[in-house]
Amino acid sequence: MIDEFQRLPEEYWDLLAVSRARGGGRLILCGSSLGVVSKVFDQRSPLLGLFAPFKVDLASPSDNVASLSRVVSPEDALKWAVVARDPWLLGLLDPSGNVTEALAEAAPLLVVSASGLIGEIFREEERALTQLYDAVLRLLALGYWSSAALAQKLHEAKLLPRPEASHVTGLLAQLAAMGLVERVRLWRTRGARVYYRHRSSLLSLLTALEERGGEAGLKPPRETVSSLLGVESQFFVGELLAEATGLERAYSISGSWDVDVVLVKGGKAVAGYEVKLGPFSSSEASRAVERIRSLGIPKAGLVSLTEEPPPVADELYGPRDLVQLARRVSERRRRAHGSIS
Secondary structure, X not given: OEOOHHHOOHHHHHHHHHHHHOOOOOOOEOOOOHHHHHHHOOOOOOOOOOOOOOOXXXXXXXXXXXXXXXXXXXXHHHHHHHHOOOHHHHHOOOOOOOHHHHHHHHHHHHHHHHHHHHHHHOOOOOHHHHHHHHHHHHHHXXXXXXXXXXXXXXXXXXXXXXXXXXXXHHHHHHHHHOOOEEEEEEOOOOOOOEEXXXXXXXXHHHHHHHHOOHHHOOOOOHHHHHHHHXXXXXXXXXXXXXXXXXXXXXXXXXXXXEEEEEEEEOOEEEEEEXXXXXXXXXXXXXXXXXXXXXXXXXXXXXXXXXXXXXXXXXXXXXXXXXXXXXXXHHHHHHHHOOOOO
Protein backbone atom coordinates (compact mmCIF):
# COMPACT_ATOMS: atom_id res chain seq x y z
CA MET A 1 0.00 0.00 0.00
CA ILE A 2 1.19 3.52 -0.82
CA ASP A 3 -0.31 6.11 1.54
CA GLU A 4 -0.75 9.77 0.50
CA PHE A 5 -0.12 8.74 -3.09
CA GLN A 6 -0.40 12.33 -4.35
CA ARG A 7 3.05 13.00 -2.90
CA LEU A 8 4.73 10.41 -5.11
CA PRO A 9 6.40 12.10 -8.13
CA GLU A 10 4.76 11.15 -11.41
CA GLU A 11 8.04 9.91 -12.89
CA TYR A 12 7.58 6.78 -10.75
CA TRP A 13 4.14 6.00 -12.16
CA ASP A 14 5.54 4.03 -15.09
CA LEU A 15 7.42 1.78 -12.67
CA LEU A 16 4.20 1.19 -10.74
CA ALA A 17 2.39 0.40 -13.98
CA VAL A 18 4.98 -2.21 -14.97
CA SER A 19 4.95 -3.77 -11.50
CA ARG A 20 1.13 -3.82 -11.35
CA ALA A 21 0.81 -5.30 -14.85
CA ARG A 22 3.04 -8.23 -13.89
CA GLY A 23 0.58 -9.15 -11.13
CA GLY A 24 1.63 -11.24 -8.16
CA GLY A 25 -0.09 -9.24 -5.46
CA ARG A 26 -2.41 -6.37 -4.64
CA LEU A 27 -1.35 -2.74 -4.64
CA ILE A 28 -3.50 -0.12 -2.90
CA LEU A 29 -3.00 3.58 -3.53
CA CYS A 30 -4.43 5.86 -0.82
CA GLY A 31 -4.77 9.58 -1.37
CA SER A 32 -6.61 12.56 0.07
CA SER A 33 -6.55 14.73 -3.06
CA LEU A 34 -9.29 14.66 -5.67
CA GLY A 35 -6.81 16.05 -8.19
CA VAL A 36 -4.56 12.99 -8.11
CA VAL A 37 -7.57 10.70 -8.62
CA SER A 38 -8.41 12.57 -11.81
CA LYS A 39 -4.82 12.18 -13.00
CA VAL A 40 -4.72 8.43 -12.29
CA PHE A 41 -7.86 7.87 -14.39
CA ASP A 42 -6.95 10.32 -17.14
CA GLN A 43 -6.76 8.76 -20.62
CA ARG A 44 -3.03 9.56 -20.76
CA SER A 45 -2.22 8.02 -17.38
CA PRO A 46 0.08 4.94 -17.38
CA LEU A 47 -2.02 3.65 -14.47
CA LEU A 48 -5.32 3.76 -16.36
CA GLY A 49 -7.05 0.37 -16.26
CA LEU A 50 -4.81 -0.99 -13.51
CA PHE A 51 -6.77 0.33 -10.52
CA ALA A 52 -10.40 0.68 -9.52
CA PRO A 53 -11.57 3.73 -7.52
CA PHE A 54 -13.00 3.28 -4.04
CA LYS A 55 -14.19 6.23 -1.99
CA VAL A 56 -13.76 6.04 1.77
CA ASP A 57 -16.59 8.19 3.11
CA LEU A 58 -17.68 9.15 6.60
CA ALA A 59 -19.19 6.35 8.65
CA SER A 60 -22.98 6.29 8.37
CA PRO A 61 -24.86 7.69 11.39
CA SER A 62 -26.55 4.35 12.13
CA ASP A 63 -23.37 2.27 11.89
CA ASN A 64 -21.47 4.76 14.01
CA VAL A 65 -24.06 4.89 16.80
CA ALA A 66 -24.56 1.12 16.76
CA SER A 67 -20.83 0.48 17.01
CA LEU A 68 -20.15 3.02 19.77
CA SER A 69 -23.18 1.91 21.79
CA ARG A 70 -21.49 -1.46 22.33
CA VAL A 71 -18.73 0.15 24.42
CA VAL A 72 -20.20 3.31 25.97
CA SER A 73 -23.56 4.49 27.31
CA PRO A 74 -26.35 5.45 24.88
CA GLU A 75 -25.90 9.13 25.73
CA ASP A 76 -22.13 9.06 25.14
CA ALA A 77 -22.51 6.90 22.02
CA LEU A 78 -24.78 9.48 20.39
CA LYS A 79 -22.68 12.50 21.28
CA TRP A 80 -19.43 10.84 20.18
CA ALA A 81 -21.07 9.58 16.99
CA VAL A 82 -21.63 13.17 15.87
CA VAL A 83 -17.86 13.78 15.56
CA ALA A 84 -16.34 10.29 15.39
CA ARG A 85 -17.41 9.57 11.81
CA ASP A 86 -14.03 10.66 10.41
CA PRO A 87 -11.59 7.69 10.36
CA TRP A 88 -8.53 9.85 11.15
CA LEU A 89 -9.89 10.86 14.57
CA LEU A 90 -9.56 7.31 15.93
CA GLY A 91 -5.79 7.52 15.84
CA LEU A 92 -5.78 10.66 17.96
CA LEU A 93 -8.65 10.40 20.40
CA ASP A 94 -10.32 7.55 22.25
CA PRO A 95 -14.11 7.98 21.98
CA SER A 96 -14.98 7.54 25.66
CA GLY A 97 -16.01 9.75 28.55
CA ASN A 98 -17.49 13.22 28.20
CA VAL A 99 -17.15 14.24 24.54
CA THR A 100 -17.23 17.99 25.21
CA GLU A 101 -14.42 17.83 27.76
CA ALA A 102 -12.37 15.46 25.59
CA LEU A 103 -12.67 17.71 22.52
CA ALA A 104 -11.84 20.83 24.53
CA GLU A 105 -8.75 19.16 26.00
CA ALA A 106 -7.50 17.81 22.67
CA ALA A 107 -8.53 20.83 20.56
CA PRO A 108 -5.03 22.32 20.08
CA LEU A 109 -3.74 19.02 18.62
CA LEU A 110 -6.89 18.29 16.63
CA VAL A 111 -7.07 21.77 15.10
CA VAL A 112 -3.53 21.44 13.74
CA SER A 113 -4.26 17.96 12.40
CA ALA A 114 -7.47 19.08 10.69
CA SER A 115 -5.76 22.08 9.13
CA GLY A 116 -3.02 19.82 7.76
CA LEU A 117 -5.52 17.34 6.33
CA ILE A 118 -7.45 20.06 4.51
CA GLY A 119 -4.21 21.48 3.17
CA GLU A 120 -3.29 18.03 1.81
CA ILE A 121 -6.60 17.82 -0.06
CA PHE A 122 -5.82 21.04 -1.91
CA ARG A 123 -2.21 20.09 -2.60
CA GLU A 124 -2.80 19.82 -6.36
CA GLU A 125 -4.65 23.13 -6.69
CA GLU A 126 -3.21 26.50 -7.67
CA ARG A 127 -2.56 28.98 -4.88
CA ALA A 128 -5.41 31.42 -5.65
CA LEU A 129 -7.97 28.61 -5.85
CA THR A 130 -6.67 27.06 -2.63
CA GLN A 131 -7.17 30.40 -0.85
CA LEU A 132 -10.75 30.52 -2.09
CA TYR A 133 -11.50 26.96 -1.01
CA ASP A 134 -9.97 27.55 2.41
CA ALA A 135 -11.90 30.79 2.90
CA VAL A 136 -15.20 29.12 1.94
CA LEU A 137 -14.65 26.31 4.45
CA ARG A 138 -13.83 28.77 7.21
CA LEU A 139 -16.89 30.88 6.47
CA LEU A 140 -19.14 27.81 6.44
CA ALA A 141 -17.80 26.86 9.88
CA LEU A 142 -18.66 30.35 11.12
CA GLY A 143 -22.28 29.98 10.02
CA TYR A 144 -22.34 31.61 6.57
CA TRP A 145 -24.52 29.07 4.79
CA SER A 146 -25.91 30.77 1.65
CA SER A 147 -24.05 31.32 -1.61
CA ALA A 148 -25.07 35.00 -1.50
CA ALA A 149 -23.63 35.56 2.00
CA LEU A 150 -20.46 33.65 1.09
CA ALA A 151 -19.99 35.70 -2.07
CA GLN A 152 -20.34 38.94 -0.10
CA LYS A 153 -17.76 37.90 2.50
CA LEU A 154 -15.31 36.65 -0.14
CA HIS A 155 -15.67 39.93 -2.01
CA GLU A 156 -14.98 41.89 1.18
CA ALA A 157 -11.82 39.81 1.63
CA LYS A 158 -10.82 40.72 -1.96
CA LEU A 159 -10.98 37.07 -3.02
CA LEU A 160 -13.81 37.65 -5.52
CA PRO A 161 -14.05 40.51 -8.02
CA ARG A 162 -17.80 40.91 -7.46
CA PRO A 163 -20.18 39.75 -4.68
CA GLU A 164 -22.21 37.50 -6.97
CA ALA A 165 -23.55 34.15 -5.77
CA SER A 166 -22.88 32.59 -9.16
CA HIS A 167 -19.14 32.91 -8.52
CA VAL A 168 -19.49 30.75 -5.41
CA THR A 169 -21.80 27.96 -6.58
CA GLY A 170 -19.08 26.38 -8.72
CA LEU A 171 -16.67 26.39 -5.77
CA LEU A 172 -19.29 24.79 -3.54
CA ALA A 173 -20.02 22.13 -6.16
CA GLN A 174 -16.33 21.25 -6.36
CA LEU A 175 -16.03 21.09 -2.57
CA ALA A 176 -19.09 18.83 -2.53
CA ALA A 177 -17.40 16.56 -5.10
CA MET A 178 -14.40 16.39 -2.78
CA GLY A 179 -16.66 15.27 0.06
CA LEU A 180 -16.05 18.41 2.12
CA VAL A 181 -19.38 20.21 1.67
CA GLU A 182 -22.99 19.04 1.56
CA ARG A 183 -26.20 20.63 0.31
CA VAL A 184 -29.14 20.38 2.71
CA ARG A 185 -32.54 21.19 1.26
CA LEU A 186 -34.30 24.19 2.76
CA TRP A 187 -38.05 23.81 3.26
CA ARG A 188 -40.23 26.91 3.29
CA THR A 189 -37.29 29.25 3.80
CA ARG A 190 -37.72 32.64 2.20
CA GLY A 191 -35.02 33.61 -0.29
CA ALA A 192 -33.06 30.34 -0.30
CA ARG A 193 -33.43 26.72 -1.34
CA VAL A 194 -30.12 25.23 -0.18
CA TYR A 195 -28.23 25.29 3.10
CA TYR A 196 -24.53 24.70 2.53
CA ARG A 197 -22.48 23.21 5.35
CA HIS A 198 -19.43 21.08 6.11
CA ARG A 199 -19.95 17.41 5.29
CA SER A 200 -17.86 16.52 8.36
CA SER A 201 -19.16 17.76 11.70
CA LEU A 202 -15.71 17.24 13.17
CA LEU A 203 -13.98 19.45 10.59
CA SER A 204 -16.73 22.05 10.96
CA LEU A 205 -16.31 22.15 14.72
CA LEU A 206 -12.50 22.24 14.62
CA THR A 207 -12.43 24.92 11.92
CA ALA A 208 -14.79 27.06 13.98
CA LEU A 209 -12.55 26.59 17.04
CA GLU A 210 -9.50 27.58 15.00
CA GLU A 211 -11.26 30.78 13.91
CA ARG A 212 -11.98 31.49 17.57
CA GLY A 213 -8.37 31.26 18.67
CA GLY A 214 -7.55 27.57 18.39
CA GLU A 215 -4.64 28.27 16.07
CA ALA A 216 -2.82 29.81 19.02
CA GLY A 217 -2.85 26.47 20.85
CA LEU A 218 -5.39 27.66 23.39
CA LYS A 219 -7.84 25.29 25.04
CA PRO A 220 -11.34 26.48 24.10
CA PRO A 221 -14.02 27.05 26.73
CA ARG A 222 -16.18 24.01 27.34
CA GLU A 223 -19.28 26.12 26.64
CA THR A 224 -18.02 26.98 23.16
CA VAL A 225 -17.40 23.34 22.29
CA SER A 226 -20.81 22.35 23.65
CA SER A 227 -22.56 25.05 21.62
CA LEU A 228 -20.85 23.99 18.39
CA LEU A 229 -21.53 20.32 19.11
CA GLY A 230 -25.20 21.15 19.67
CA VAL A 231 -25.50 22.66 16.18
CA GLU A 232 -23.75 19.69 14.57
CA SER A 233 -25.96 17.23 16.47
CA GLN A 234 -29.06 18.69 14.80
CA PHE A 235 -27.83 17.78 11.33
CA PHE A 236 -26.51 14.42 12.52
CA VAL A 237 -29.89 13.43 13.95
CA GLY A 238 -31.56 14.64 10.77
CA GLU A 239 -29.33 12.37 8.71
CA LEU A 240 -30.04 9.43 11.04
CA LEU A 241 -33.82 9.93 10.89
CA ALA A 242 -33.72 10.28 7.10
CA GLU A 243 -31.66 7.10 6.89
CA ALA A 244 -34.17 5.27 9.08
CA THR A 245 -37.30 6.44 7.26
CA GLY A 246 -36.07 6.65 3.68
CA LEU A 247 -37.35 10.25 3.51
CA GLU A 248 -35.42 13.33 2.42
CA ARG A 249 -33.79 15.42 5.13
CA ALA A 250 -34.45 19.15 5.05
CA TYR A 251 -34.03 22.18 7.28
CA SER A 252 -36.31 25.19 7.75
CA ILE A 253 -35.48 28.74 8.78
CA SER A 254 -38.50 30.85 9.64
CA GLY A 255 -37.77 34.33 10.89
CA SER A 256 -35.92 34.22 14.20
CA TRP A 257 -36.30 30.45 14.72
CA ASP A 258 -35.83 27.25 12.78
CA VAL A 259 -36.96 23.65 12.59
CA ASP A 260 -33.88 21.51 13.09
CA VAL A 261 -35.09 18.54 11.03
CA VAL A 262 -37.84 18.37 8.44
CA LEU A 263 -38.48 15.03 6.76
CA VAL A 264 -39.86 15.53 3.26
CA LYS A 265 -41.52 13.27 0.71
CA GLY A 266 -42.40 14.52 -2.75
CA GLY A 267 -41.86 18.12 -1.67
CA LYS A 268 -44.29 17.82 1.25
CA ALA A 269 -43.24 17.81 4.90
CA VAL A 270 -44.03 14.61 6.76
CA ALA A 271 -42.53 15.40 10.17
CA GLY A 272 -40.54 18.11 11.93
CA TYR A 273 -38.22 17.74 14.91
CA GLU A 274 -36.54 19.92 17.49
CA VAL A 275 -33.16 18.49 18.51
CA LYS A 276 -31.24 19.30 21.70
CA LEU A 277 -27.86 18.10 22.88
CA GLY A 278 -29.09 18.48 26.45
CA PRO A 279 -32.49 18.03 28.13
CA PHE A 280 -35.73 19.89 27.33
CA SER A 281 -37.57 21.93 29.89
CA SER A 282 -41.36 21.58 29.73
CA SER A 283 -41.74 25.12 28.36
CA GLU A 284 -39.04 24.57 25.68
CA ALA A 285 -40.68 21.36 24.56
CA SER A 286 -44.17 22.87 24.31
CA ARG A 287 -42.90 25.94 22.48
CA ALA A 288 -40.97 23.81 19.97
CA VAL A 289 -43.98 21.62 19.21
CA GLU A 290 -46.20 24.68 18.78
CA ARG A 291 -43.77 26.22 16.28
CA ILE A 292 -43.48 23.03 14.23
CA ARG A 293 -47.27 22.62 14.05
CA SER A 294 -47.73 26.28 13.13
CA LEU A 295 -45.99 25.53 9.81
CA GLY A 296 -48.54 22.87 8.94
CA ILE A 297 -46.17 19.94 9.47
CA PRO A 298 -48.30 16.83 10.23
CA LYS A 299 -46.06 15.36 12.93
CA ALA A 300 -44.01 17.15 15.57
CA GLY A 301 -41.14 15.40 17.30
CA LEU A 302 -38.66 16.09 20.09
CA VAL A 303 -35.16 14.61 20.24
CA SER A 304 -32.75 14.84 23.17
CA LEU A 305 -29.29 13.25 23.22
CA THR A 306 -29.30 13.40 27.03
CA GLU A 307 -32.68 12.22 28.36
CA GLU A 308 -36.24 11.35 27.36
CA PRO A 309 -38.08 14.53 26.22
CA PRO A 310 -41.34 15.65 27.88
CA PRO A 311 -44.40 13.80 26.47
CA VAL A 312 -45.92 16.71 24.56
CA ALA A 313 -45.08 15.71 20.95
CA ASP A 314 -46.20 13.09 18.42
CA GLU A 315 -42.75 11.46 18.46
CA LEU A 316 -40.20 11.37 21.26
CA TYR A 317 -36.60 10.20 21.05
CA GLY A 318 -34.28 9.96 24.02
CA PRO A 319 -30.78 8.41 23.91
CA ARG A 320 -31.97 4.80 24.24
CA ASP A 321 -34.63 5.29 21.56
CA LEU A 322 -32.08 6.69 19.11
CA VAL A 323 -29.62 3.88 19.81
CA GLN A 324 -32.30 1.25 19.21
CA LEU A 325 -33.29 2.99 15.98
CA ALA A 326 -29.67 3.15 14.83
CA ARG A 327 -29.13 -0.54 15.57
CA ARG A 328 -32.19 -1.52 13.54
CA VAL A 329 -31.06 0.59 10.58
CA SER A 330 -27.48 -0.67 10.81
CA GLU A 331 -28.67 -4.28 10.88
CA ARG A 332 -30.91 -3.63 7.91
CA ARG A 333 -27.97 -2.17 5.99
CA ARG A 334 -25.81 -5.18 6.75
CA ARG A 335 -28.50 -7.60 5.60
CA ALA A 336 -28.97 -5.59 2.41
CA HIS A 337 -25.25 -5.88 1.68
CA GLY A 338 -25.10 -9.57 2.60
CA SER A 339 -22.80 -8.94 5.58
CA ILE A 340 -22.54 -11.05 8.68
CA SER A 341 -22.40 -9.21 12.00
